[in-house]
Amino acid sequence: MKLVKSLVLGSAAAFVGMTGAQAADLPGAEPVEYVKVCDAYGAGFFYIPGTDTCLLIGGxxxxxxxxxxxxRTIGGGSSKPAxxxxxxxxxxxxxxxxxETEYGTVRTYIRAQFQRDSGNQSGSTAATAVGGDDSVFDKAFVxxxxxxxxLTDSFWDFKPYPTFTNPFISDRTLAVLAYTADFGGGFSASIGIEDGTARRTTATGGAGGPGFADYREQKYPDIVGNLRVKxxxxEAQLSGFAHHITTEEISRDSDWGYGVQLGAKVDLPFLGKGDFLWASAAYSSGALSYLGLGSGSGDYAFVVSGTQNILNANRLVDFEVGPGGKIRKTEAYAFNLGVLHYWSPKWRSALQGTYVDANVKTFGQNNDFSGYGITTNxxxxxxxxxxxxxxxxYVKVEDKSAVYNLRDDDAFVGRFRVQRDF
Structure with missing residues (x-):
């Protein structure tokens, strides 16, 4: 037995020695490179192995x-339409x-979003990307x-919003090409072009007389800019836009819509850590999407029963076309005021009020309307x-247009949310 044990140990020693000798003749193996923390941009970033690029993964x-x-709709139809x-x-x-480069930081950002709605007004059960296209990319920019x-947030929008839903606020992700100048001290200015087709709100009217008209080709993108201080x-922001309108009704015509918005967020640390007051005031001529109204208004509302579409029962169009192809733009104002308060590190609440007033007078018909909303959580x-x-x-139509066709002019929507970030 001792002889067998000696033979086994001797053979193992010889094998190890031979392997070591062979390894000494081979080129040196690359050292193992472990993931290193990158603290230059905040918590969660790490170096991609073998590069000087820092990466943050979240969701x-x-x-x-x-x-x-x-x-319910006035004048018949299902008593439970949704x-x-x-x-x-x-x-x-x-x-x-x-x-980091000699020109500053190069940033590449990708955000994929997957969503499934069911039981809502449309009855959709398909998994779709927000925005209604075939892409799952909610954001992708350099x-x-x-x-x-x-693809990123519009330079018109002013965040953060204190509540889940904001009926009369633009909250858009769309294609942009913009330049931002940083003046230091928290001051900056941005100017750029954005996809105007994503902002269109329109309805078709018959040719040959007064009515509504479809947009035609996009000749020029929207021009959007802001001045910002943080x-x-x-923080506060003053933003503006110019939106080109091209149509064909009787004769070809074109015009420019425009608007301006002032937003401010004031921190309230004396009430609680993280507390803030948020407000915005906006005016739009010829592009209701910038006030969160009509089609192309973004992801501001999770609609069930059509309750938050109460205002959409009015004629929400960016423009009208009259005799001779004359374009008449819809004008609207929106005001928002909200506050977020932390009762404790684990409990917080928000309260927000919103108001909108629109001038949608057609040629010979009054379609003006106004409404407001109150949200708390x-x-x-x-x-x-x-x-x-x-x-x-809670959403209510204060002044109804001549074409308003809903029996109820106010409604409540309640929602329960569970969200985990990582």
């Missing part, structure tokens, strides 16, 4: 459950890659030396990056 999963009053309840599941995954190119007290964060909350939204 969220959200479940929304809504219930609302059914809005569902009272609806469901939405949403998932996001984003990648934020940044590299930033370099002040340049922003790709300092210790909060309560959110519990039992653990970090997990929100469980409920929100209720």
């Amino acid at each position: 969220l999963v959200r479940g929304d459950y809504s219930v609302g009053e059914v809005v 569902n009272n309840t609806g469901f939405r599941a949403r998932a996001r995954l984003w990648f934020d890659a940044r590299t 930033q370099f030396a002040g340049l922003t190119a790709g 300092q210790g007290w909060g 309560i959110i519990w964060t039992p653990v970090k990056k997990l929100d469980i909350g409920a929100e209720i939204n």
Whole structure:
């Protein structure tokens, strides 16, 4: 037995020695490179192995459950034209890659979004991307030396919003090409072009007389810019847009819509850590989407029962065409005021009021209208990056247009949300 043991140990020693000798003759193996933390851009970034690029990977999963009053149509039709309840599941995954260069930071950002709606007004059960196209990319852009190119938030929009839903606020992700100049001290200015087709709100009218008209080709993109300041007290932004309108009714005509918005967010640390007051005032001529109205208004509302479409029962169009092809633009104002308050590190609430007034006078018919909304919520964060909350939204038409065809002029929508960020 001792002889066998000696033979085994001797053979193992000889094998190890021979292997070591052979390894000494081979080129040196590359050292293992472990992932390193990158603290240049905040928590969560790490170096992509073998590069000087820092990467952040994140995402969220959200479940929304809504219930609302059914809005009935005057003059017949189903007494229950849509569902009272609806469901939405949403998932996001984003990648934020940044590299320092002699020209500054090069940033590449991708955010994929998947969504499934069911039980809502349309009855859709298909998994679709927000925005109604075939792409799952909610955002995809490059930033370099002040340049922003790709799919991202409109430079008109002013965030953060204090509540889940904001009926009369633009909240758009669309194709942009813009330049931002940083003046230091928190001051900056941006100017760029954005996809105007994503902002169109229109209805077709008959040719040969007064009525509504479809847009034609996009000859010029929307021109959007802002002036922004962000300092210790909060932030503010003044933004504006120019929106080209081209149509064909009787004769060819074109015009420019335009608008301006002032938004401010004031931090309220004396009330609670994270508290803030948020407000905006906006005017639009010829492009209702910039006020969160009509088609192309973005993802501001999770609609069930058509309750938040109460205002859409009015004639929400960007322009009208009269005799001789004359374009008459819709004018509208929107005002918003909200506050977010942390009762404790795990509990917070928001309260927001919104008001809109639109001048949609057609040639010979009054379609002006106004309305308002009130939203409040309560959110519990039992653990970090997990929100469980409920929100209720009340919308009312104050002044109805001549074409208003809904029996009810106000409605409630309630929603329950569970969201986990990572």
